Amino acid sequence: MKTLLKNGTAALTASLAAALAFGTASAAVAQDLVPKGAPQTAPILIRGATLHTVSGDVIEKGDLLLEGGKISAIGASLSADGAEVIDGKGKHVFPGFVAATSTIGLTEIGAVDMTIDTSEAGSLNPEVYAAVAVNPDSWHIPVARRNGVLVAGVFPQGGRVPGRVSAMMMDGWTWEEMAIDRHAGLAVSWPFIGEAPRRFRRFGGGGGNADEEIEKIEGLFAAAEAYLAAKAADSTIKTDLRYEAMAPILKGDKPVYLSLSTRAQAESALTWAKGRGVRPVIVAGGDALTYVDLLKRDDVMVAVTGTFKMPQRRDLSYASTFELPGQLEEAGVRWCMTSSDRDSSNLRNLPYEAAAAVPYGLAPEAALRSITLSAAEFLGIADRVGSLDVGKDATLFVADGDPMELTTKIERAFIQGRDSVLSDKQTALAEKYRTKYRQKGLIK
Secondary structure (H helix, E strand, O other): OHHHHHHHHHHHHHHHHHHHHHHHHHHHHOOOOOOOOOOOOOOEEEEEEEEEOOOOOEEEEEEEEEEOOEEEEEEOOOOOOOOEEEEOOOOEEEEOEEEEEEOEOOEOOOOOHHHEOOOOOOOEOOOOEHHHHOOOOOOHHHHHHHOOEEEEEEOOOOOOEOEEEEEEEOOOOOHHHHEEEEEEEEEEEOOOOEOOOHHHHHHOOOEOHHHHHHHHHHHHHHHHHHHHHHHHHOOOOOOOHHHHOOHHHHOOOOOEEEEOOOHHHHHHHHHHHHHHOOOEEEEOOOOHHHHHHHHHHHOOOEEEEOOOOOOOOOOOOOOHHHHHHHHHHHHOOOEEEEOOOOOOOOHHHHHHHHHOOHHHOOOHHHHHHHOOHHHHHHHOOOOOOOOOOOOOEOOEEEEOOOOOOOOOOEEEEEEOOEEOOOOOHHHHHHHHHHHHHHHOOOOO
16 A cells, blocks of 8 residues: 555656646747837837828828827927937838737647636636736737737637637736736627537537527626616625626626627627617627628627638638628728637738738728727727827837738837837747858858
């Protein structure tokens, strides 16, 4: 017995040591070594650049003044004492791209469970918000930032009500520094109505379960409403964080982000939202063309989940994903573009996904707006980011051309006036091998 116990203890110790080593290694794998930008302490003047305001006209040879992390002036011949002057001749200034939906900072390596922190135990978690789980040192963040994605909506996953959405900046030492709005709204995954596609059945959608799942969602909202009414009448009632978190939703101050795909789901979800008196926004509108009438009727905004993906249904043309943005724009629906990337490792491709819709009928100006101001409106932060306007956050970048073109280089990026570092693992590797071939005399 003692020998067995001794051997078992040794085995357990070895297992724990291996697990600890693996965990440490996994954390190291997710460790971004790029320093964060320092808060702005002096004015920055971008002079003589082409300013793509998004909210208004393009300004040729314009000046842009950044002070205290904000855009303080836009015009011509601006000046400021002690300002760093950036020569904008031949350069273009854009508001930072906004990824409306993502899991950036919550996922690192899909095959390594301990680098994935997208979901909480249980199906109904309204008190959870994504911001606290965001890893500021994720490798994905500087990669996205280097391609102009400076703000992202981070969505929790799993369950019917996985938690609250957070709007995050792509720079900062802690999640608190990164957060623009830690509670941008409540994520709700609407159940499939009818037979769920086979690939989604393992997630519990479809068939006869739909009514039961909808009752769970409604039950949560009804209980929260009853609690808040009782709490308002009697302040001695014990505080319930789950229901307190739903107060801004029930008051209409924050939206419900409804993840759905089909018209049947849209009809069900929007009918419920109207009856419940909450403000709906739709995520994953891959089949949005089939319920355009519902979106227009209720003036509901929809996020188109990218163009780099397969069509929603087998009967659709290969080009349907590229045509959808232009069709929604023509129909007068409020929409924005978000990434088709599930784990955010390719969030940097956001501008190229918007650009891919342009040859299929979407105006270039609408493509740009879909990943800037429209995406900011989707997240409820358009008063802070998404366009070049006086009083908004100085979250923008300077490029040598059109950032929707692969050959364009982003030269400077500012997030709330912080001069963000535009380097990452890829740039370090590129310089490593350039050095190798310089040493061999093959390149200069």
